[in-house]
Amino acid sequence: SATSGELRRRGETVRALGFAEAPATFGRPGRITLVGSTAEEAMGWRVGLRGMIHDEIVIERREKVLRAVHDGAHSDLYVISTRPGTGEGLRLISDLRAREATRHAGIIVVHGQQERREALMALDLGANDLITRGADPEEMALRLRTQMRRKRDADLLRQILDEGLRLVSIDSLTRLYNRRYALAHLEKIAEEARTGGRHFALMLIDIDRFKSVNDTFGHAVGDAVLAEVGQRLRDSLRGMDLVARFGGEEFLVCMPMTSLTEARAAAERLRVTICDRPMTIAPDGTPVTVSVSIGLAMGGGPDRSAIPDLLAVADQALYSAKAEGRNQVTL
Ligand code: GH3
Ligand code: MG
Ligand code: MG
Ligand code: MG
Numbered sequence: 001s002a003t004s005g006e007l008r009r010r011g012e013t014v015r016a017l018g019f020a021e022a023p024a025t026f027g028r029p030g031r032i033t034l035v036g037s038t039a040e041e042a043m044g045w046r047v048g049l050r051g052m053i054h055d056e057i058v059i060e061r062r063e064k065v066l067r068a069v070h071d072g073a074h075s076d077l078y079v080i081s082t083r084p085g086t087g088e089g090l091r092l093i094s095d096l097r098a099r100e101a102t103r104h105a106g107i108i109v110v111h112g113q114q115e116r117r118e119a120l121m122a123l124d125l126g127a128n129d130l131i132t133r134g135a136d137p138e139e140m141a142l143r144l145r146t147q148m149r150r151k152r153d154a155d156l157l158r159q160i161l162d163e164g165l166r167l168v169s170i171d172s173l174t175r176l177y178n179r180r181y182a183l184a185h186l187e188k189i190a191e192e193a194r195t196g197g198r199h200f201a202l203m204l205i206d207i208d209r210f211k212s213v214n215d216t217f218g219h220a221v222g223d224a225v226l227a228e229v230g231q232r233l234r235d236s237l238r239g240m241d242l243v244a245r246f247g248g249e250e251f252l253v254c255m256p257m258t259s260l261t262e263a264r265a266a267a268e269r270l271r272v273t274i275c276d277r278p279m280t281i282a283p284d285g286t287p288v289t290v291s292v293s294i295g296l297a298m299g300g301g302p303d304r305s306a307i308p309d310l311l312a313v314a315d316q317a318l319y320s321a322k323a324e325g326r327n328q329v330t331l
Contacts, residue, residue, distance in 0.1 A: 030055035033075040048137030076151045077106035082118040093125040106147035171245040174230030182244035186307045189256050193300030201263030203253040204295045204314040208326040210249040228279045236273045267294045267329040291327035
């Protein structure tokens with residue numbers, strides 16, 4: 001288990017990376033499950049390890065391990081005994097690797113000196129380390145500690161990666177996806193539409209005369225209006241729809257599996273939800289009414305246009321909406 005120095009270093013890493021607080025699993029004691037061929041074998045391991053491992057150690061019968069995982073009682077490390085010729089143990093390794101909760105768990109296989117075939121198969125199925133049956137407790141403790149350390153580091157890295165991906169995908173003002181994420185996601189939607197033979201709608205939504213909102217009420221109110229526009233757009237769409245802040249006061253909406261008729265209705269609904277009631281902006285409750293112009297383009301079906309071309313079509317439609325007087329949807 002981690003020493004206090006190690007924990008302090010991890011805490012510093014976590015803070016230096018800008019986490020508001022430590023990731024959920026940070027600092028929690030680890031858990032090790034021992035799965036012997038017999039109850040006596042696992043008990044023997046536990047007695048040998050006494051005082052050398054500071055993580056929680058549980059003994060589980062082979063048949064009960066997956067049930068426990070299913071019930072949420074999964075471990076960071078599994079020590080599993082194989083029995084030659086039975087496939088027992090080996091099957092458990094592949095089952096653990098196939099489950100989300102234990103995909104990244106450590107697995108150490110305990111095998112007999114002569115069971116070279118089992119040992120190699122175990123490694124092939126994803127075991128992290130091997131111990132020869134009868135190895136002394138010091139060696140066992142060392143190998144367990146190494147795997148627990150590796151698991152903790154890997155968990156932390158995965159959380160940092162998830163958080164980093166989130167940070168580079170989200171616009172901090174509106175909490176919507178940003179342009180970078182939207183462009184990547186659009187390609188996926190286009191690909192799904194190609195294989196599924198369905199249409200999707202693409203909308204570019206630009207706030208009308210937003211410069212005058214800033215000029216009249218100040219930049220802070222302008223920011224709050226942007227956040228409220230984003231909120232209203234999100235509230236009026238389905239979970240499967242993409243809403244992103246595409247530029248300064250420009251938003252992008254993509255609706256998969258949507259016909260032209262549905263898209264027109266949705267765009268009109270979005271237009272109305274922005275302009276039909278004032279936004280009350282904190283702290284003094286300034287009422288601000290804005291409208292948006294929406295350029296609509298359809299993708300998918302027989303039309304094989306690439307995303308940049310569809311965006312250009314939507315942008316052209318938006319330009320027309322502005323030219324024809326704003327606060328309208330144009331196709
Ligand atoms: P139009 O109807 O033609 O779109 O007029 P507009 O004033 O909205 O368009 P223009 O492109 O002239 O101005 C957009 C303004 O949006 C200018 C810029 O200062 C403002 N803006 C862009 N991003 C932000 C932001 O993050 N916060 C605030 N408060 N204003 C922003
Ligand atoms: Mg503009
Ligand atoms: Mg504008
Ligand atoms: Mg604009």
